Each structure stands twice: as C-alpha cells, then as structure tokens.
Amino acid sequence: MNKLKEYFNSLNLQNKLRLCFIFLILLPSLTIGIAYYGVSYHSIIDIAKKNILDVVVKNTQLIDRQMSYIQESAVNFNVDADMYSLLSDVDTVPDSELLIKDKKIQAVLQKYFVDDDIVTTTVMTEKFIFGDNSQLKVPVNNFFSSALWEGLREHRGEAQWVPTYVVKDTFGLDYAVENPTVYSMIQPLNPTYIDPEKPSDTKALSEDFNAVLVISFRDNLIREMFESSNSVENSQFCISSMGGEIVSHSDSSQAGTTQELPWLEHITDKTGNMVLRYQGEKVLVCYEVSQVTGWVFASITPVRGLVHNVISLQMLTVFLGILIFILAMLVSKIFARKITHPIEKLVGAMKQVGKGDFSVRLATNGRDELQYLTEKYNDMSERIQILIEENYESEIRNRESEIMALNLQMNPHFLYNTLNIINMMALEEGNEEISRMLLCLSDMLQYTFRNKQELAAFSEEYLWLQNYLHIMEMRFEGKFKVVYEVERELGQYKVPKLLLQPLVENAVVHGFRDMKSGGCLYIRGAAETDTVILEVEDNGCGMSGEEIEKAMHGDYHRIGLENTQRRIQLLYGERGSMQIMSEPGKGTRIRIRIPLQEKEKREGS
Numbered sequence: 001m002n003k004l005k006e007y008f009n010s011l012n013l014q015n016k017l018r019l020c021f022i023f024l025i026l027l028p029s030l031t032i033g034i035a036y037y038g039v040s041y042h043s044i045i046d047i048a049k050k051n052i053l054d055v056v057v058k059n060t061q062l063i064d065r066q067m068s069y070i071q072e073s074a075v076n077f078n079v080d081a082d083m084y085s086l087l088s089d090v091d092t093v094p095d096s097e098l099l100i101k102d103k104k105i106q107a108v109l110q111k112y113f114v115d116d117d118i119v120t121t122t123v124m125t126e127k128f129i130f131g132d133n134s135q136l137k138v139p140v141n142n143f144f145s146s147a148l149w150e151g152l153r154e155h156r157g158e159a160q161w162v163p164t165y166v167v168k169d170t171f172g173l174d175y176a177v178e179n180p181t182v183y184s185m186i187q188p189l190n191p192t193y194i195d196p197e198k199p200s201d202t203k204a205l206s207e208d209f210n211a212v213l214v215i216s217f218r219d220n221l222i223r224e225m226f227e228s229s230n231s232v233e234n235s236q237f238c239i240s241s242m243g244g245e246i247v248s249h250s251d252s253s254q255a256g257t258t259q260e261l262p263w264l265e266h267i268t269d270k271t272g273n274m275v276l277r278y279q280g281e282k283v284l285v286c287y288e289v290s291q292v293t294g295w296v297f298a299s300i301t302p303v304r305g306l307v308h309n310v311i312s313l314q315m316l317t318v319f320l321g322i323l324i325f326i327l328a329m330l331v332s333k334i335f336a337r338k339i340t341h342p343i344e345k346l347v348g349a350m351k352q353v354g355k356g357d358f359s360v361r362l363a364t365n366g367r368d369e370l371q372y373l374t375e376k377y378n379d380m381s382e383r384i385q386i387l388i389e390e391n392y393e394s395e396i397r398n399r400e401s402e403i404m405a406l407n408l409q410m411n412p413h414f415l416y417n418t419l420n421i422i423n424m425m426a427l428e429e430g431n432e433e434i435s436r437m438l439l440c441l442s443d444m445l446q447y448t449f450r451n452k453q454e455l456a457a458f459s460e461e462y463l464w465l466q467n468y469l470h471i472m473e474m475r476f477e478g479k480f481k482v483v484y485e486v487e488r489e490l491g492q493y494k495v496p497k498l499l500l501q502p503l504v505e506n507a508v509v510h511g512f513r514d515m516k517s518g519g520c521l522y523i524r525g526a527a528e529t530d531t532v533i534l535e536v537e538d539n540g541c542g543m544s545g546e547e548i549e550k551a552m553h554g555d556y557h558r559i560g561l562e563n564t565q566r567r568i569q570l571l572y573g574e575r576g577s578m579q580i581m582s583e584p585g586k587g588t589r590i591r592i593r594i595p596l597q598e599k600e601k602r603e604g605s
Helices: 002-010 013-078 081-087 095-112 140-144 147-154 220-229 308-354 369-428 434-450 458-475 488-492 501-511 545-551 556-575 598-604
Strands: 118-125 129-131 160-166 181-188 192-194 202-204 211-217 236-240 246-249 271-278 281-289 296-302 455-457 480-486 494-496 519-528 531-538 577-583 587-595
Touching: 013 095, 013 181, 013 211, 013 220, 013 271, 013 281, 013 296, 013 308, 081 095, 095 118, 095 129, 118 140, 140 147, 147 160, 147 181, 147 211, 160 246, 220 236, 220 246, 308 369, 434 458, 455 458, 458 480, 458 488, 458 494, 458 501, 458 519, 488 519, 494 556, 501 519, 501 531, 501 556, 501 587, 545 577, 556 577, 556 587
Parallel strands: 480 519
Antiparallel strands: 118 129, 118 211, 160 181, 181 211, 192 202, 236 246, 236 296, 271 281, 281 296, 455 494, 519 531, 531 587, 577 587
C-alpha cells in the first residue's frame, strides 16, 4: 500500500488527473460486470447442487432398498428350519457326508439369495465351507484368521457390510481368483428351530458353534447406476466408508484402497453438498449417507464443467472492460490537458527562477484559482530576489565566524598535545634535548600568537612544521624519520595556518603506533599551474575504508582530519579538496589541493 501511495505521489498532476478519470469511468462498469458474473456463477452452482443431489439421493435409496432386501433374506435364512437340521450335526458328521450337506445347503441359499451381482454366497464353519466357493476359493482356516472374522467379533456378532477389499490380500492367498475385489455382507448364524405346533418351544445350536453367512458382491450395479446419471463432463462418483475405504469409484483401480477424501471430514448430516478442492481443482461434492451400510455415496463434479458458459461471459466482460479503458484514456487525456496546461507554464517559469532568472513574469487571464496562483508567483519572484541579496551577505559573515571557531578548536588541541609530549619526556628520560625542544616550542607559539590572519606565507608555515616535527622526532626517538620534498618557490604563496599539523600528527601518533623503528614520513609540496599541492605520506599501519570514513565524520581520535577538510571547503569551496589514500599495512597518503589567488600569482611572477 505504501509503495502504491509513493508511486501515485511521484506522478505529475496531469497523470494523476488521468488516473482519477479512468478510475471513475472504469469502477462502475467493472462493478456491474463483476456483479453480473458473480450472480450468474452462484445461480448455476445452486441449480447444480439441487439437481445432482437429487440424483445421488435417488441412487442411494435404490441401492439401500436392494441391500435391505439382502439383510432381510439373511434374517429369514437364519431361522430356516432346514438350516437348523443341516448345521446341527456338522461337528459330528463324517467327512464323507459333508458334500451331501453342502448340496442341500446350496439349495437353501438359492431360495433366499438370487442376484446377478452376487459373486458367492457361503456359510463358513470351522470344519467346512458350504455354498458356492468356486470363484473365491477361500480356505476355512484363512477366513477365521482374517480381518473379516476379527471385525465381526469386535462388533459382537452384528451383521456387517464390509467395504470393497482385495480377496487375495485379505485371506492371505498365494493364487489368483476370478474376482480380485468384492464387497461383502457378513452375518453370524445361529439357526433356530421353531416348532410349528409349539411356537414357544425353540431350539438353537451351541454358542460354541461358529457359523457365518458371507455374501460377496461385484460393484456392477452401483457403477452402472452412477455412471448413467453423470451428465457433466469429467464428473466422478465415489462410494466409501467414513474411514475412506473405497467401495466403488469411477476409476475402478481405486476400489479396495483407502484414500484421504476431503469431504468426509466436513460431513455433518446424512445428506448435503459442499465446494472444495480435490485432485488439484475446485469441485462440487453432493453426498448421501446410506441408512443401511453407513457408506457415503458421493458425486464429484468439476466446477469448471458447470460454469463453462459463465466463463464466456467473463471473457466478454474483460473485452468490454478493455474497450472502456481505451475510451477512458482518450477522454481523460483531453480533460487533464485543459486543466494542467496553465500549471505547466507556471512550472516552466519556476524552473527559470531556479536557474537564477528572476525576471520571468507570467500573464494572467481570468479569475480562477490558477490565475490567482500565477499572481502570487510574480510577487514571490520579486521577494526572493531581495531575500537572496540579504542572505548572501549574512552567509559570508557566518562563514567567517565558523572558520574562526574551527581555529579556536584546533589551537588548544595542538598546544595540549605538544606540552604533554614534552612533559612526558622530562618525567621519563631527563634528556638534554629538552632545551632544544622548548626553543622550538617557543618559536611555534610566537608564530601562532603573532599571526592572527587565517592565511600565512608557506615559508613561515613550513618553518613552524619543521619545529613541530623536530619535537615529535625527539619524543619518538628512532621510531621514524622525516623526508622533505618541497619546492623552494612554494614559500611565497599563502596557505591556511596550521594546515598540515593535523595530518602530521595523525601519521605519527596513529600511523606509527605499532612500530618501534623504520617509520618514514614524507612532506611534499609543489605548484602546478594555478594549484598548490601538499602531501603528507607515511609507511605506517594504514587505514581501512571504514576507518577513513570514521576519521572524516567525527572520530574523536582524528578530529583534526575532519576539521582540516571543513576548513578547506569553507575557504575554497569546490576549488579545494583533501584526498585520503590508504591501505592497511601499507601506509597512508593525504593530498591537499588549494587554488592560487590572483595576488599570489603576481607575487610569484
């Protein structure tokens, strides 16, 4: 938001007005178009929700009706008198008679369970499997050690609808079967005999006797019913348990697997719909929870397939928006130009004033706000010219005061350091050279107090510098030597007082601080055309770029460098400069360039 605000503020007035015109034209048009698109979009989705949900509910009810019939048949099968007599002696009958019982039990099963989608109908006992087991070929022991039997026991013998599973994996088979995946209804059996003459007289098998009715189904009926009702391109159906176990799916390879289905965690009622993302796209999910099995019957429809006509409307809206934008650009340009042209003339006049031409005046024509602004501009130009003349004189006086203040700051700093050095020598070594040092100091003080001008002859400044360096050489005996490379004719020119002293002090105190001997200090001076060039160079420890930056911006250890640069700028402006060239471990060179004044040139000729 801040960047957008900064961008708007950076525009000129004409472009700002154009943006405002475009915004005022586009906003209503785009609002109407977007609102119409949104209403159409939601209307289509709402209609699709109702129609698809109706189909899902009807399909689920039809399948529930068939499954309810299977459950009722299982209950009737459990109380069949023939089944009681056939199963009552299974544990004791010879193996040779089991096949005879199997044929009789198959005949009873066929009375109750006849459906094209049924793969097998079997009665599982711990001794034998009765019924048609030819397609699944599940051994007895494999069933009673499978997850199906364990699940039945966990639910305390209640009938269970088992979602589609892989037969080979569930029963631990090492051979292929004709129907690799099926879903099943499992009903525990306890056949009961009811005497017709005495209905209250019933007989049941032992509680230790385990018999289970297993009816396994293909998903053909479910698949055909949902595929025939899918009217939207790329729509899918999915029947699953609440745990994500796939019973049937548009993609048959999904049957028998467990998936993370995002709509399951949002189901709060037995029927409903929702819009969410599935497999990377937005889809409409309409679902119904089976009252018989507890499975979720869901239809998954891509939203893009429902709103493809609305997308065409969206493209038309975009096209109209572009057309309106172009028209808005043309209209805004005309109106903005009418408003900003007088302002542009005023800006042009102000630029001339900025260059120093205060004679520019603009004609006024009319009485609107812009003409009033023009009149005030003319008055301002005259007033500015008067103020500039007054401020120029004031600035000269301020500059002279600042130069004097800098001198007052540097002189005490120098005197304190020099006297302190001599005092340290007197206390520490008692050297005979102290008298000579005091003579040098006396000359230096006389020069300082005698000459009250800002500029002094270089010959006097050079003599003062030699005295100062002699004191420093005696203080740091053997630590460094001084080499002078100064042109003789330079002595007749004038330079700022004590110009080189801070540079020399910086070299001795800081440049040679880690050296015991071998230091070399070069003092150079030369004149080139109309410029005096002075250099102070040492072979000391040098400075990094960061240290140079600190030295030039107020590092209290090197306050003299900053003051020297400011003095040069105040005295000579852009004609004077101070350049520092340094590298850690290789020393420092400071070069000063100051101009020769006209008087100095005549004196040197």
